[in-house]
Amino acid sequence: MEEFTQILLLFISTVLINNFILVRFLGICPFLGVSKQVETAFSMGLATTFVMTLTAAATWLINTFILEALNLPFLQYVSFIIVIASLVQFVEMFIKKTSPVLYKALGIFLPLITTNCAILGLALLIPLNGYSFIASVVFGFGAGVGFTLAIVLMAGLREKLEFGDVPGVLKGVPVTLIIAGIMAMAFMGFSGLISM
Amino acid sequence: MALDLKEMFSDFKNGLWAENPIIRLVIGMCPTLAVTNTTENGLAMGLATSFVLISSEIVISLIKKLIPANVRIPSYILIIATFVTFVDYFLKAFYPGIAESLSIFVPLIVVNCLILGRQEAFASQHSTPRAIADGVGMGLGFTWVLVLLGAIREFFGMGSIFGLTLLGEWYRPMVIMVLPAGAFITLGILVGIMNYISREGK
Numbered sequence: 405m406e407e408f409t410q411i412l413l414l415f416i417s418t419v420l421i422n423n424f425i426l427v428r429f430l431g432i433c434p435f436l437g438v439s440k441q442v443e444t445a446f447s448m449g450l451a452t453t454f455v456m457t458l459t460a461a462a463t464w465l466i467n468t469f470i471l472e473a474l475n476l477p478f479l480q481y482v483s484f485i486i487v488i489a490s491l492v493q494f495v496e497m498f499i500k501k502t503s504p505v506l507y508k509a510l511g512i513f514l515p516l517i518t519t520n521c522a523i524l525g526l527a528l529l530i531p532l533n534g535y536s537f538i539a540s541v542v543f544g545f546g547a548g549v550g551f552t553l554a555i556v557l558m559a560g561l562r563e564k565l566e567f568g569d570v571p572g573v574l575k576g577v578p579v580t581l582i583i584a585g586i587m588a589m590a591f592m593g594f595s596g597l598i599s600m
Numbered sequence: 601m602a603l604d605l606k607e608m609f610s611d612f613k614n615g616l617w618a619e620n621p622i623i624r625l626v627i628g629m630c631p632t633l634a635v636t637n638t639t640e641n642g643l644a645m646g647l648a649t650s651f652v653l654i655s656s657e658i659v660i661s662l663i664k665k666l667i668p669a670n671v672r673i674p675s676y677i678l679i680i681a682t683f684v685t686f687v688d689y690f691l692k693a694f695y696p697g698i699a700e701s702l703s704i705f706v707p708l709i710v711v712n713c714l715i716l717g718r719q720e721a722f723a724s725q726h727s728t729p730r731a732i733a734d735g736v737g738m739g740l741g742f743t744w745v746l747v748l749l750g751a752i753r754e755f756f757g758m759g760s761i762f763g764l765t766l767l768g769e770w771y772r773p774m775v776i777m778v779l780p781a782g783a784f785i786t787l788g789i790l791v792g793i794m795n796y797i798s799r800e801g802k
Contacts, residue, residue, distance in 0.1 A: 427780050429634035433713055436629065478689070481707050482681045489674060521630045521711045528704045573795040574788075577626050581788030588781035 411542050418546030420594040424522050425554040426587055431522030435555055436580055438513065445559035446552065451510045453548025455492055455517050456526055460544025462487050463527040464537055484527045492518045522551060557587065608733040611722075615737030621714045622745040622787075623794045628714035631705045632746060633783040639762045642750025643743065644698045648691065648706060650739025652683045653715050654732060657723040661731035664724050676719045677710065684709045714742060745790075752786055753777045 424430045431452070438448045463484055471480055496514050499507045507514075517523060526547050530540045561583055570579050621627050631649065636642040656679050660667075667675045688706045691699040699706065709715065718738055723731040751761050757777030759767035776782045 429630050429780065429783070430708075432629035432633060433627065436626065478685060481685050481688075481710055482678060485677055485681050485710055486674070489677065519711050519713055519716060521708045524711050525630075525704055525708055528707055532704065571792075573799065574792045578788045578792035578795065581784045581791065585781045585784030585788060588779075588784055589776070592779070592781065 411539060414539060415542050415546040416597070418543055419550040419553065420591065421597060423550045423554055423591055424525070424547045425551060426584070426591045428525070430525040431520050431551055434513075434516070434520055435558065435584070436577065439555050439558040439562055439580070442556060442559045442563060444513075445555045447509050448513045449548070449552025449555050451514055452517055452520065452522065452551050453545065455488075455495060456523060456544045456548040456551070457541060458491055458495065458544075459488055459523050459527055460530060460540045460547075461537070462491060464530055464535070464540040467531050468537075480528075480531075484524060488523050488527065489518045522547065554587070558584065561587075604730075608730055611726075611730050611733040612737035615734065615739070615741035616744070617741070617798075619738075620741045620745065621738055622742060623791055625714075625717075626791075627717055628712045628742060630708065631712060632749065633780070633787060635702055635705050636746055636750040636753055636783060637757070637778045638701075638754045639747060639750040641698070641701055642746035642748075644691075644695070645702060645705065646739070646743025646746040648687050648702075649709055649712060649714070649742055650735070651687055652680060652709050653718060653739050653742075654735035655683045656680045656715060656719060657731040657735040658728060660719050660723040661726060661728045667724075672724065673716075673720075676716060680715055680719075681710045714738065749783075749787060749790060752790070753782055757782065 418424075422428060425432065425435050434448055434452070439445050466483060466487060467480070471477060471483065492515060496507075499510070499514070526544055530543065533543075535543055558580070562580065565579065565583075574582070615621065617624075619625060622629070622632055628649070631645050635645045656676070659679050660676060684707060687709070688699070691702070691706060718734065722734045726734070755761055755766065756774045758773050759765060759771045774782075777786065
């Protein structure tokens, strides 16, 4: 029971308090690039969550049983990025075979996930925080949910902004960044939710 | 292979303003926002990224004919990851303080879209000297924005620049500037100002 509470707290804190985009600054590129429409933003979030959960499991296993066991920490970055790239490729092939509808919906976003720094960041944070296997998977899933939350909220705001009267020089990226800043301020309110 | 200095200079200049990675192309945003809470961190991040960018552009422009087109992206990433590991160990050994405050953003240089993007768009198609010019220009273009952003945030957030206190006791620091929210807002305003300047120039 004690352990279950810990895991639940970890999940909530990953989604809200240490939100990957708004607090840790991981995954800003898709956050700015793919947040024009709620629908595509949601698909992107979904795909990222999927890859993040798998990455967390795969990199934990590799780090614990291969890199640490054989004392090869200097190969960490190289091996993590290969794992992520092949995982994304594998997921792409798997989805293409089993669910062509979903594959079509995700489209170009799937291969682009490889260079999303949120994924590699996740893989690097796990050994840094010393999570167990289950905690790592929950951390990965929570990070994905937090990512989806932030990107969908942003897309919703930007859809409304289409009709707003934004000064010419601030159109596009600048105003998106300022909105993100206000969202980050709002998310700071969650920091008192639980203390870990 | 004749050295065309004029061409090299225009490649170099390109990265500073016309195609500045942060302001114009809006790539490499994660480190830009995350590590610019102080001027020193911004400078260190800019230099580390520039080193990786220039070295991998040199290597890739040298061996571009040997890399099969189908596996070029994984090959680029492997080359980049090797240089990043090098920088990471160098920082940990000689500047442990900086390595500590940049934390995971040093290894994350691997997936900085700026670096992979330049390999794909430039180094894989041009000669080595031009690739060096491009790398130096882009690296400097990235660094100056990072330093400026770090300086603004440190000045308002802590009343100092490069750790030197400039504003006296009377100044009440705007803590928001060194927090994540301040990063987004400062960069948003900065990009807006740059847009304004380049529009005026036309």
